Amino acid sequence: MLGANAVLLIGMKTVTLFCGVILTTLTYRAYRRTRAPAMRALCLGIGFVTLGAILGGSLHQFVGMPVAQSVTVEELFTAAGFFILTYSVYTDQPTTTN
Amino acid sequence: MVRDPFADEETPELQTVLDALDDEDCRAIVSVLEEPLTASEISDRSGVPLSTTYRKLELLTESSLLYEGVEVRSDGQHASRYAIDFEEVVISLDEELSLTVDISHRARTPDQRLENLWSEVRKET
Numbered sequence: 338m339l340g341a342n343a344v345l346l347i348g349m350k351t352v353t354l355f356c357g358v359i360l361t362t363l364t365y366r367a368y369r370r371t372r373a374p375a376m377r378a379l380c381l382g383i384g385f386v387t388l389g390a391i392l393g394g395s396l397h398q399f400v401g402m403p404v405a406q407s408v409t410v411e412e413l414f415t416a417a418g419f420f421i422l423t424y425s426v427y428t429d430q431p432t433t434t435n
Numbered sequence: 436m437v438r439d440p441f442a443d444e445e446t447p448e449l450q451t452v453l454d455a456l457d458d459e460d461c462r463a464i465v466s467v468l469e470e471p472l473t474a475s476e477i478s479d480r481s482g483v484p485l486s487t488t489y490r491k492l493e494l495l496t497e498s499s500l501l502y503e504g505v506e507v508r509s510d511g512q513h514a515s516r517y518a519i520d521f522e523e524v525v526i527s528l529d530e531e532l533s534l535t536v537d538i539s540h541r542a543r544t545p546d547q548r549l550e551n552l553w554s555e556v557r558k559e560t
Contacts, residue, residue, distance in 0.1 A: 363559045371555055379552055425552070426545040 350394055357387030378425030382418045389414025447498045449536045452524060455498040460491045471504065471516040492517055499538055500524075 339347075364380035393411025396402040402410075455461045460483045467480040478488040495501040495517075502520035525537045 360556075363556050366559045367555045370559075373555075375548065375552055376555060379556070426549045 350390065353390045354387065357383065357390060361387055375425045375428060378421050378428065382420075382422035382425060385414050385418030385421060387418075389418065447536065447538070449526070449534055451494065452498045452500070452536045452538070455491075455494050455500055456524065458491065458494070460487055461495055464488065464491055464495065465500070465519060468501075468517065468519045471518040473514045473516055477517065499540070 361380060361384045364376060364383055368376040368380050389411045392414060393407050396410055397404050397407040460481075463481040463483055464477055467477060472480070474488050474492060475485060477483070477492070478485040481488070483491065492501065492503075496503050500519070500521050501517045503515050503517055520540055522539045525539070526534055527537065529535050
């Protein structure tokens with residue numbers, strides 16, 4: 338029997354993964370269309386955050402990593418993802434043709 | 436050279452760009468835009484009559500050579516300020532031997548870039 342907290346956690350994780358996968362897919366398609374470095378960075382950033390969310394839970398559940406460590410891995414990916422996202426709006430794009 | 440690949444508008448028509456560049460008033464307007472200015476300020480500084488200035492500004496924004504930003508003043512009046520939005524205009528010959536125009540835009544601010552990126556993502560939905 339799952340506790341209310343566990344149910345809530347599963348629900349939130351599901352929403353996070355679902356939205357993360359949708360956004361990663363959309364930004365990837367936009368990158369394929371525009372070929373813009375900034376869009377690639379946006380896609381990678383959202384991808385990393387989503388991947389971190391997947392890994393955080395999976396490592397603990399399926400590999401038996403302690404919760405603290407799996408959360409650290411998740412945070413690593415989240416930090417990297419947000420760094421790339423920030424980079425994507427500040428970076429100067431090289432010349433491309435439309 | 437920096438380029439913003441996310442121009443809000445489609446690449447302008449070659450003829451529109453050539454019309455703008457071939458126009459003395461348009462060139463006079465561009466030459467006074469060291470900073471974003473309103474139409475009446477542009478008219479004052481360039482000596483181009485106000486009614487003509489409005490017409491030329493329309494041509495220049497349509498050519499995506501100028502960027503029109505709306506500024507809301509404290510009295511609730513909207514006044515557009517116009518700023519230069521290009522670094523170079525490249526006219527090249529494509530495979531079908533017709534001329535194409537490509538305008539390299541000035542880099543925009545990070546918040547404008549994010550807005551542009553996001554509008555590109557929204558096109559995929």
